[in-house]
Amino acid sequence: MRFEGRHQAQIIDRCWSVYLWLVQAFILPESFHVEFPAAAESALVSDALHVTVPMTEQLALSLREEYALGRQGLEVSRYSYNVIDRNGNNVLRADNLPYHKTDYRGRTLIHPPHHLHDKQGRVRSFTGQLQDFISYAKSFLTSP
Amino acid sequence: MAAKKTPKRMTKKEFLEKVTHGNLSTDHAAAKMVEELQRYEKKYGMRSEVFYALIAGTPAEDHPDFVQWAICYRSYFRAFQTKFPLKDLASYAV
Numbered sequence: 001m002r003f004e005g006r007h008q009a010q011i012i013d014r015c016w017s018v019y020l021w022l023v024q025a026f027i028l029p030e031s032f033h034v035e036f037p038a039a040a041e042s043a044l045v046s047d048a049l050h051v052t053v054p055m056t057e058q059l060a061l062s063l064r065e066e067y068a069l070g071r072q073g074l075e076v077s078r079y080s081y082n083v084i085d086r087n088g089n090n091v092l093r094a095d096n097l098p099y100h101k102t103d104y105r106g107r108t109l110i111h112p113p114h115h116l117h118d119k120q121g122r123v124r125s126f127t128g129q130l131q132d133f134i135s136y137a138k139s140f141l142t143s144p
Numbered sequence: 145m146a147a148k149k150t151p152k153r154m155t156k157k158e159f160l161e162k163v164t165h166g167n168l169s170t171d172h173a174a175a176k177m178v179e180e181l182q183r184y185e186k187k188y189g190m191r192s193e194v195f196y197a198l199i200a201g202t203p204a205e206d207h208p209d210f211v212q213w214a215i216c217y218r219s220y221f222r223a224f225q226t227k228f229p230l231k232d233l234a235s236y237a238v
Binding site: 012015016019023033036037040041042044045046047048050062064066078080082090093095097099100 | 152153154156159160162163170173174176177203205206208211212214215216218219220222223226
């Protein structure tokens with residue numbers, strides 16, 4: 001094996017979870033299944049996963065996670081989950097940058113520093129869980 | 145009418161075999177990151193080093209491209225470090 005250690009094993013486990021969440025949520029093209037292992041392999045040397053997932057002809061998910069080994073094992077130390085349109089414009093974004101304390105109505109974020117910038121650019125509470133972002137993105141596809 | 149073909153998911157075993165096979169070189173992974181860094185540099189007219197020194201870690205980072213640029217920049221250095229571990233480079237220290 002080219003890699004050893006708990007850290008790499010945890011990165012592979014995380015990548016596998018990301019893969020499962022995506023294939024359970026969307027019908028993805030063959031190219032995604034072919035290319036995903038290379039993205040996971042890249043994560044092993046860079047401690048960061050970056051995948052772009054076509055949702056429709058107009059919209060794609062761009063997911064980026066940066067990993068660190070914490071007390072509880074692997075932690076997603078920084079992430080940026082995005083829905084982008086065909087021109088590369090951002091229409092939905094979630095991240096854990098520590099610059100927002102409240103949502104757009106002035107209420108304290110429920111899971112700071114995790115937050116979401118909605119279609120109107122307004123800050124909303126977000127759990128920080130990729131599964132929740134995927135669900136949100138999926139519901140976004142069906143919303144008017 | 146022909147049924148729509150659904151691409152086959154990988155099994156975990158297939159995934160592990162592909163990831164552990166080691167087809168992707170560190171050079172290739174780093175080259176892809178350099179391409180992305182250069183795209184951002186061109187778009188914003190700023191070297192990544194300057195961006196990272198001035199913007200990353202400040203509230204100005206709260207922009208879709210900047211979050212990704214900062215992560216990509218750090219990832220590039222980690223990939224580079226994987227290729228040239230510091231302990232190996234220490235032997236060159238004067």
